[in-house]
Amino acid sequence: MREILPALGEWYAAGSPFALATVVAVSRSAPRDPGAAMAVGPGDEVVGSVSGGCVEGAVFELAQEVLASGEARSATFGYGDDDAFAVGLTCGGEITLLVRRVTAAEDPSFGRVVETVGAGQPVTVATVTDGPGRRGATLAVWPDEAGGTFGTLGTAGLDAAVAADARGELAQGVTATRHYGPHGERREDAVAVFLHSFAPPPRMLVFGAIDYAAAVARIGDFLGYRVTVCDARPVFATPQRFPAGVEVVVDWPHRYLRGTATDDRTVVCVLTHDPKFDVPLLEEALRRPAAYIGAMGSRRTHEDRTRRLREAGLGTAELSRLRSPVGLDLGARTPEEVAVSVAAEIVALRWGGSGMPLTATTGLIHPPAPPG
Known part of the structure; x- marks a missing residue:
């Protein structure tokens, strides 16, 4: 729902009632997770999605009924239901929605x-x-x-x-x-x-203010991360070189990371591929919580970097967390393609995906989210 809140806030502030449909439960290969939302506002304007297009038409009709009556309604759409086939829920899952009217008086x-x-x-x-x-x-x-x-x-x-x-x-x-x-x-x-x-929002920390960093920062922002780019070279670490809303910091990478809180959702992308930056930065990163730690460089660079990190005292368990060379094998060449490769690896690691083409896999396309 986070992405549609600005529009909902405008309707709310203007005193325009709207119907808010929220996914409250899912099972099997459901296309969206609990919390996904769609709203119908003034002039029948629609924002958001609850199923990636499968049942939005039926939800729109239900939202209009809720707007008219003011009575909250729940509805479940499942693959085995005749109604689900009629509205297009053919992904194989089941979703339960709550639809309620939102006004200043009611909420x-x-x-x-x-x-x-x-x-x-x-x-x-x-x-x-x-x-x-x-x-x-x-x-x-x-x-x-x-x-x-x-x-x-x-x-x-x-x-x-x-x-x-x-x-x-x-x-x-x-x-x-x-x-x-x-x-x-x-x-x-x-x-x-x-x-x-x-x-x-989870944080994405990108180190190395190069053209690849600008592309990774852009896709990180698109995925909902709060992105910070850090580089020790002020001539490269300028806000003008990066997307609006991305924080740009001039500092030695390992020193900045040492003073920055991370958690189990934090993504760290090391794109400097220079040992004087990489090694102390990765030594710090691999000893703290993070969801993903990736480093750019050739296989020779990776081997040299690993040797230096072992000499710095890191063990096998810590080094096993390092995704290097960074990204999935997509044959990427341009900074934008490399950013897609990095983002694909982050998403796959987050949800337990294999990184294989779906045509080469079996089972659920949308597996249930891991606990927590």
């Missing part, structure tokens, strides 16, 4: 949520999707007591239990459904609450 927290996400800050939106509670009721939860909560799911006990769980899930960036009794008891047969975590 007074929505504007603050949009501002929070736009500022890159964390927040969770909890929504009742099923059970004896009011379907579509929302509670916005900020990560600490100072941020507080906004809205209600029906009872103080339920709000307190959901807020506690939401803060825990937000710390892990987890979006999922949890079940509660009417007063917050942990029960599987009562109120279903969808916890949609808006964690800050």
